[in-house]
Amino acid sequence: MKKHFVYLLGLVLACSSTSSVAYSIYVSNEKDNTISVIDGESLEVIDTIDVGQRPRGIVMSHDGKLLYMCTSDDNHVQVLDVETRKVLHTLPSGPDPELMALSPDGKYLYVANEDDNLVTVVDVEERLKVVEIPVGIEPEGIGLSPDGKWLVNTSETTNMAHFINTETLEIEANVLVDTRPRVAQFTQDGSEVWVSSEIGGTVAVIDADTKDIKTRITFEVRGLPPETIQPVGIKLSTDGSNKAYIALGPSARVAVVDMSTFEVEDYLLVGPRVWNLEFSPDQKRLFTTNGVSGDVSVIDLEKRRVIKSVKVGRLPWGVVVRP
Amino acid sequence: MCRNSTRAGRLLVLSPSRMASALGVLLGVVLFSNSVSQAIAADVEATVVYVTRDEDPHIPLSLLDLPAEKDGFLGVQLARNDNQTTGDFLGHSYELVELSVAVDENIVSAVSAIVGKEPAIILADLLADDVVALATAFSSSLIFNTRAQDDRLRNSDCNANVLHVAPSRTMLSDGLVQFLVWKRWEDLVLVVGRHDADRLFGEALKNSVQRYGLNLIEEKSWTSVPGARRTDSGHHNLQQEIPTFTRFKEHDLVLVADETDEFGEYFSYRTSEPRPIAGTQGLIPSTWHRSQEQWGATQIQRRFLKLAGRYMTPRDYSGWAAMRSIGEAVTQTGSSAPEDIRRFLLSDKFTLAGFKGVPLTYRGWNGQLRQPILIVGPRMLVSVSPQDGFLHPVSLLDTLGFDEPQSSCRQFR
Numbered sequence: 001m002k003k004h005f006v007y008l009l010g011l012v013l014a015c016s017s018t019s020s021v022a023y024s025i026y027v028s029n030e031k032d033n034t035i036s037v038i039d040g041e042s043l044e045v046i047d048t049i050d051v052g053q054r055p056r057g058i059v060m061s062h063d064g065k066l067l068y069m070c071t072s073d074d075n076h077v078q079v080l081d082v083e084t085r086k087v088l089h090t091l092p093s094g095p096d097p098e099l100m101a102l103s104p105d106g107k108y109l110y111v112a113n114e115d116d117n118l119v120t121v122v123d124v125e126e127r128l129k130v131v132e133i134p135v136g137i138e139p140e141g142i143g144l145s146p147d148g149k150w151l152v153n154t155s156e157t158t159n160m161a162h163f164i165n166t167e168t169l170e171i172e173a174n175v176l177v178d179t180r181p182r183v184a185q186f187t188q189d190g191s192e193v194w195v196s197s198e199i200g201g202t203v204a205v206i207d208a209d210t211k212d213i214k215t216r217i218t219f220e221v222r223g224l225p226p227e228t229i230q231p232v233g234i235k236l237s238t239d240g241s242n243k244a245y246i247a248l249g250p251s252a253r254v255a256v257v258d259m260s261t262f263e264v265e266d267y268l269l270v271g272p273r274v275w276n277l278e279f280s281p282d283q284k285r286l287f288t289t290n291g292v293s294g295d296v297s298v299i300d301l302e303k304r305r306v307i308k309s310v311k312v313g314r315l316p317w318g319v320v321v322r323p
Numbered sequence: 324m325c326r327n328s329t330r331a332g333r334l335l336v337l338s339p340s341r342m343a344s345a346l347g348v349l350l351g352v353v354l355f356s357n358s359v360s361q362a363i364a365a366d367v368e369a370t371v372v373y374v375t376r377d378e379d380p381h382i383p384l385s386l387l388d389l390p391a392e393k394d395g396f397l398g399v400q401l402a403r404n405d406n407q408t409t410g411d412f413l414g415h416s417y418e419l420v421e422l423s424v425a426v427d428e429n430i431v432s433a434v435s436a437i438v439g440k441e442p443a444i445i446l447a448d449l450l451a452d453d454v455v456a457l458a459t460a461f462s463s464s465l466i467f468n469t470r471a472q473d474d475r476l477r478n479s480d481c482n483a484n485v486l487h488v489a490p491s492r493t494m495l496s497d498g499l500v501q502f503l504v505w506k507r508w509e510d511l512v513l514v515v516g517r518h519d520a521d522r523l524f525g526e527a528l529k530n531s532v533q534r535y536g537l538n539l540i541e542e543k544s545w546t547s548v549p550g551a552r553r554t555d556s557g558h559h560n561l562q563q564e565i566p567t568f569t570r571f572k573e574h575d576l577v578l579v580a581d582e583t584d585e586f587g588e589y590f591s592y593r594t595s596e597p598r599p600i601a602g603t604q605g606l607i608p609s610t611w612h613r614s615q616e617q618w619g620a621t622q623i624q625r626r627f628l629k630l631a632g633r634y635m636t637p638r639d640y641s642g643w644a645a646m647r648s649i650g651e652a653v654t655q656t657g658s659s660a661p662e663d664i665r666r667f668l669l670s671d672k673f674t675l676a677g678f679k680g681v682p683l684t685y686r687g688w689n690g691q692l693r694q695p696i697l698i699v700g701p702r703m704l705v706s707v708s709p710q711d712g713f714l715h716p717v718s719l720l721d722t723l724g725f726d727e728p729q730s731s732c733r734q735f736r
């Protein structure tokens with residue numbers, strides 16, 4: 001009898017985990033020094049974890065077990081065990097880490113050090129700083145090509161996207177973009193890099209081979225002053241829908257862009273100072289961090305509608321999903 | 324656009340696989356290679372002449388405020404370094420020539436000795452009369468006014484070859500008064516100091532109070548000549564003197580116009596009624612303050628502190644913004660000719676990221692840099708103007724200072 005019960009319980013657990021979308025959303029709250037964990041199904045905050053000071057950029061390990069967090073004011077990267085929700089250890093990131101990317105083999109973190117004009121390469125297993133690459137002033141965005149061979153780093157005051165060869169760790173090209181570039185994202189096939197310029201108000205689409213700017217996407221929301229439209233976060237779909245989503249900062253909008261024509265199709269109203277974006281694993285939903293309103297908007301991408309706002313900590317900044 | 328330019332870190336350890344083997348070494352040593360872009364046809368050299376005038380050191384009223392060494396110049400130097408970082412990637416170089424003229428030296432001949440008759444780029448960290456003298460004498464040069472806040476330089480005395488990076492007094496007073504409107508602190512009294520600059524800021528405050536429909540209940544002049552700031556038992560005097568001086572009719576706030584820092588600092592906590600102080604002391608409108616760390620300003624504050632060993636002042640910030648404007652123009656146009664820079668800066672292609680949350684641009688009708696105005700208390704940022712609810716068809720920043728219809732400047736048309 002007892003054996004049967006255990007069997008049944010196992011069956012129930014197995015069924016519930018396959019039938020539901022068992023994923024969670026992790027949000028860094030820059031002002032509260034916490035990470036909010038949101039359940040993907042109930043869309044409720046299920047935990048708030050105390051971490052180091054001023055957590056900003058966050059990255060999930062490829063196996064979903066570790067969360068790397070730029071704890072900027074502590075000048076290091078903290079590593080969170082996602083299961084136990086405890087901080088395991090720190091990584092030497094160089095001063096004021098802000099955004100980062102993990103190499104495809106999961107061994108190296110590429111970290112932008114905003115204060116020191118460096119991109120730092122960190123070995124996450126050995127927990128050592130491997131090398132520092134000098135870049136422009138105030139390095140910010142870090143985009144890694146899908147094959148891991150190219151790292152694109154943006155520098156906010158130099159207004160450039162630096163193309164770094166990850167084999168040689170040399171800068172091989174510098175592309176001037178509009179004022180105060182923030183996020184850099186490669187397309188799935190690696191042929192384009194999309195770079196947002198917060199103060200310039202544009203997104204540059206760079207041909208990854210020729211390093212020419214193919215187009216500059218501009219934005220216009222009726223009734224809003226142009227200076228409030230400040231592109232920051234970029235998510236490029238990989239599910240065949242061919243849509244890009246751009247967070248537009250103080251304008252409280254997310255732009256929906258066709259990735260072939262580069263036309264802006266829609267502006268979705270979220271919360272003010274929307275900065276970063278993340279898809280659900282099936283890419284049917286998009287999560288946005290809204291700094292000023294202190295919440296996360298959940299967008300149904302088929303209906304193109306916000307279906308819920310989830311209150312998190314103060315100044316939510318980064319967002320990642322654990323499948 | 325620049326291709327194939329390299330300012331790469333040459334590493335002792337070159338590939339990730341070899342990196343791993345060298346982990347014991349901890350950190351690869353990075354060397355700079357000096358090779359510059361093949362794609363940039365010609366190297367560009369931009370020479371900028373910074374001009375200021377010697378003056379008696381200003382001793383702040385509060386013992387806690389330290390006089391700023393090389394006020395203004397160090398902001399310019401920081402921006403030169405910022406520009407040069409970009410320039411290293413592009414083959415552009417920035418040279419900064421520093422000139423300080425003596426108290427009674429002729430400024431035109433001093434600058435002529437350096438630039439001759441050629442069109443030059445001049446940063447004028449000077450008061451109004453000197454700016455006008457340079458603008459007239461060097462009409463083919465591009466001059467950035469990084470200090471003089473006089474409204475006349477943006478109106479009747481404007482000059483098409485001068486761009487104003489420093490705010491006008493009216494931009495500052497509008498920024499402050501917008502905040503008072505938002506607070507509904509409507510009934511105001513004003514105390515104006517004995518200097519011309521005080522009188523000019525007093526006028527600007529009165530104009531803003533009128534423009535935004537607040538009430539000026541009373542105005543008084545502070546005429547005492549300041550004594551030594553270090554006096555034993557000095558507070559006894561002030562504790563008696565200020566309440567007597569400030570017996571005004573019913574009011575919400577005391578405005579002070581004391582640009583040379585002679586008396587305004589005495590008012591807080593000593594007034595007859597418990598009212599806040601604002602203007603040149605107390606709650607102040609300013610283009611820059613150490614307490615401002617929003618919109619990425621943490622980085623420039625730290626960068627400046629590292630370079631200068633002191634905090635960045637508004638005058639440093641103006642110098643920085645002027646030099647960065649030049650850097651943006653040289654970067655984008657590939658030219659260091661003053662007329663090319665001026666044309667670019669006045670075009671809709673120019674935006675400056677000035678750590679204030681919105682793009683900074685120049686007004687096409689009088690060359691004034693548009694910028695938000697910080698509203699700061701002695702130790703904290705309180706607000707940033709323009710305030711919500713003040714609307715403008717072109718730019719919200721044009722709610723601050725003389726707008727195109729009010730400007731009497733015709734030189735730019």
